[in-house]
Amino acid sequence: MTEQGDGEREFDIKWADDAAHKEPSARARMLAARWKENPPGPVPFRGDPDPVRHGRHRSWISTVVVLGSVAAIIVLLGYVNLRGSY
Structure with missing residues (x-):
């Protein structure tokens, strides 16, 4: 089989892009x-901004847990650094 030059390959891509019928993707066929x-x-068109009331409450809890964990790690590292300096 012969190698195609860049010019021929570009022509083939243009030819394929200009095709009258394009086959849908596998995902499009599956969904159809x-x-x-x-x-x-x-x-x-636009979803409800607050579909479930307790969803916002959970986000605050997770934020507090993350920030509390970061603060605990900072305090722990400070304590370890303080104990190691003596």
């Missing part, structure tokens, strides 16, 4: 097949 059997429900 799935949606034939079970179509998705309507989705609003």
